[in-house]
Amino acid sequence: MNQVQLNTTAQTLLKLYERKAQLMNEIGEYEERLKQHLTDNNLTYLALEAANVSWVDIESVIIDSKRVREFLTPNELALLTKTKHSKRFTCKVAA
Numbered sequence: 008m009n010q011v012q013l014n015t016t017a018q019t020l021l022k023l024y025e026r027k028a029q030l031m032n033e034i035g036e037y038e039e040r041l042k043q044h045l046t047d048n049n050l051t052y053l054a055l056e057a058a059n060v061s062w063v064d065i066e067s068v069i070i071d072s073k074r075v076r077e078f079l080t081p082n083e084l085a086l087l088t089k090t091k092h093s094k095r096f097t098c099k100v101a102a
Contacts, residue, residue, distance in 0.1 A: 020098050 008016065045053060045062040053060040076084060 017098055021100060024098070 041053070041060050042062050045051065045060070051061060051063045079087070
């Protein structure tokens, strides 16, 4: 891509990010309406024509890694950990 194409692509991406943020807000509002209805009517599941909606409590058991580190020696911790490599992409408005 040339410089013009790169700028156009980045500009389009920024506009899409903005639309995404607006959509996420709108989605959140509609989710809240449904959650409030389920809560008000003491329901966890609602079968509708367009969708099946649920609002349920989830219980998870997780390992508290900070607490685990307190109990392990550095060597033991080294045996149980691994390094992860990844890339992070960002596109922000130029300052």
